[in-house]
Amino acid sequence: MKNIxxxxxxxILLAACxxxxxRNDAASLPRTFNFEKLQLKTISTVINPAKGTTSTLYGxxxxxxxxxxxxxxxxxxxxxxxxxxxxxxxARWFGARIPAGLEMIExxxxxxxxxxxxxxxxxxxxxxxxxVSATNDEQQQRIGFITSIxxxxxx
Amino acid sequence: xxxxxxxxxxxxxxxxxxxxxxxxxxxxxxxxxxxxxLAHFSPEVDAILRRACFDxxxxxxxxxxxxxxxxxxxxxxxxxxxxxxxxxxxxxxDMAKPDRNAKLWEAVNQAIQGAxxxxxxxxxxxxxxxxxNDIQVLKNxxxxxxxxxxxxxxxxxxxxxQYASLVEEKAxxxxxxxxxxxxAYIPEYKDWTPISTTQRVDNGTxxxxxxxxxxxxxxxxxxxxxxxxxxxxxxxxxDQLTDKQGNIxxxxxxQVEYMIKDDSKYKATAGWAWARFKTPALVPYGKxxxxxxxxxxxxxxxxxxxxxxxAPIQH
Numbered sequence: 402m403k404n405i406x407x408x409x410x411x412x413i414l415l416a417a418c419x420x421x422x423x424r425n426d427a428a429s430l431p432r433t434f435n436f437e438k439l440q441l442k443t444i445s446t447v448i449n450p451a452k453g454t455t456s457t458l459y460g461x462x463x464x465x466x467x468x469x470x471x472x473x474x475x476x477x478x479x480x481x482x483x484x485x486x487x488x489x490x491x492a493r494w495f496g497a498r499i500p501a502g503l504e505m506i507e508x509x510x511x512x513x514x515x516x517x518x519x520x521x522x523x524x525x526x527x528x529x530x531x532x533v534s535a536t537n538d539e540q541q542q543r544i545g546f547i548t549s550i551x552x553x554x555x556x
Numbered sequence: 557x558x559x560x561x562x563x564x565x566x567x568x569x570x571x572x573x574x575x576x577x578x579x580x581x582x583x584x585x586x587x588x589x590x591x592x593x594l595a596h597f598s599p600e601v602d603a604i605l606r607r608a609c610f611d612x613x614x615x616x617x618x619x620x621x622x623x624x625x626x627x628x629x630x631x632x633x634x635x636x637x638x639x640x641x642x643x644x645x646x647x648x649x650d651m652a653k654p655d656r657n658a659k660l661w662e663a664v665n666q667a668i669q670g671a672x673x674x675x676x677x678x679x680x681x682x683x684x685x686x687x688x689n690d691i692q693v694l695k696n697x698x699x700x701x702x703x704x705x706x707x708x709x710x711x712x713x714x715x716x717x718q719y720a721s722l723v724e725e726k727a728x729x730x731x732x733x734x735x736x737x738x739x740a741y742i743p744e745y746k747d748w749t750p751i752s753t754t755q756r757v758d759n760g761t762x763x764x765x766x767x768x769x770x771x772x773x774x775x776x777x778x779x780x781x782x783x784x785x786x787x788x789x790x791x792x793x794x795d796q797l798t799d800k801q802g803n804i805x806x807x808x809x810x811q812v813e814y815m816i817k818d819d820s821k822y823k824a825t826a827g828w829a830w831a832r833f834k835t836p837a838l839v840p841y842g843k844x845x846x847x848x849x850x851x852x853x854x855x856x857x858x859x860x861x862x863x864x865x866x867a868p869i870q871h
Binding site: 420421422423424425426428429430436437442443445446447448449450451455457469488491493494495496497498499500550551553554555556 | 665718719747750756764775803805806812838860864866867870871
C-alpha cells in the first residue's frame with residue numbers, strides 16, 4: 402500500500418498543481434555567469450557534428466558589426482561569448498537535435514580588430530561557471546575560430 | 557427482471573428510432589486508387605500505412621460493419637472528411653517532392669508520439685495499432701529521406717547574395733508585412749533571448765528559438781506550462797551550411813515563425829496566434845486564415861505541453 406502511494410503521490414500532485422513545467426535544466430546557464438547583465442545580441446549558431454556539440458555565439462553590438470564586415474577596424478570594446486552544449490536527439494521530434502548538458506562558455510574580448518588575435522583576451526568557464534585554464538595554443542586556436550563565425554542573416 | 561408495459565413501449569420506440577436512424581447516414585465516397593497519384597514507399601511502409609492510416613487519410617476507406625451503424629458513422633465520416641482534408645495518400649503525388657518528404661516526417665512523428673491513428677479509432681480497430689517494430693520501420697524509412705549534410709556551393713552562393721543586401725540594409729521591406737490574420741512581422745525578435753537551438757536533420761535547416769521578455773520571465777519562474785499571455789516565441793530557420801572543417805552553421809535565411817500567446821483572443825487556435833514570414837523579403841505565409849490549422853495539427857502531439865515543442869534554456 403505504501404508503495405502504491407509513493408507511486409501515486411507525484412501523479413496526484415501533478416494533477417492538483419497543473420502540468421509539469423517545461424524547461425531544459427541541464428542546458429541552463431549558471432547563475433554566477435550573469436549572462437543577462439552582459440546584454441548581448443545573438444550572432445549565430447554552429448554545430449560540430451564530429452564532437453556532437455552545438456554552440457551559440459553572442460556579442461555586444463560592436464562585436465556584431467565588426468564580425469559582419471571582417472576587415473573593419475572598429476574602435477571600442479568588443480565582447481564575444483560562445484556557449485557550447487552537448488547535443489541530444491529531441492524526444493519530441495524524430496529528426497531534430499537539441500542542446501543537452503552545458504559544456505563550456507568561452508569569452509573573447511578585444512579593443513582592436515578581430516583579425517589581430519594576438520591582441521585578444523580569452524577566458525574559458527566550465528559548466529558550473531568556474532574559470533578554467535587553456536594553453537596559449539588552444540587560446541589562439543579558439544580565438545581564431547570564434548572570430549571567424551559569420552553573423553546569421555536576421556532580417 | 558420483468559418490465560412493465562410503459563417501459564416496454566419506451567424500449568420499442570427507442571429501437572424503432574434507432575432502426576429509422578440507420579436510413580439517415582452520411583455518404584463516405586470511396587474511389588478506386590489512381591496509381592499515378594497514390595503514395596508508394598516501400599512494401600513494409602505501405603502495408604503499415606494502409607492498415608493504420610488509410611481509412612481516414614485516403615480515398616480507399618474500408619469501413620467495418622460497426623463503423624456503419626448510426627450514430628457511430630457520423631463520427632467516422634467526420635474523422636474521414638477532416639483526415640482527408642489535411643493528408644490524403646490517394647493524391648500524395650500531387651504534392652511537390654520536398655512537401656511530400658516533410659509530410660511523411662510529420663506523419664511518422666505523429667505516429668511516434670501516439671497522436672495517430674486517433675485513439676478512439678485504434679480502440680476499436682485493433683489492427684490499426686502500431687507496434688514498436690512498425691514504428692522502427694517508419695523511422696528507418698524516413699531517415700533515408702534526410703538531406704545529406706555536405707559542403708554545397710549553391711547554398712554558399714544563396715547566403716552570399718543575402719549577405720550583400722543585408723550589409724547594404726536593403727533586404728527588408730519599408731513597411732512591416734502582415735499576414736491574412738493581421739499578424740504583423742515583429743522585427744525585435746533578434747534582440748530577445750535565445751531559449752534554444754535545433755538542428756533539423758529531417759529538412760536540412762538550423763534554427764534559433766527566441767523568447768520575448770514575458771517568456772524569459774516565465775522560464776525563470778518555472779511558469780512555462782501553460783505559458784502566460786503575452787508570451788511570444790520566435791523561431792528563425794536557415795539552411796544548414798557545412799564548412800571545410802565539417803562544422804554546420806547558418807546559411808541563407810529561410811523564414812521566421814511566431815507563436816503569440818493569448819488564451820482568450822486565440823482560443824480557436826490552441827491559445828496562440830501563429831504566423832510565418834518567408835525569405836528576407838518577409839513574404840507572409842498562408843492564403844486563407846485557416847492556414848493556422850496546419851501549425852496547430854503538427855504541434856498537437858504537444859497539447860499537454862501548451863503546444864510547444866521547445867524545452868527552454870534559462871540564460
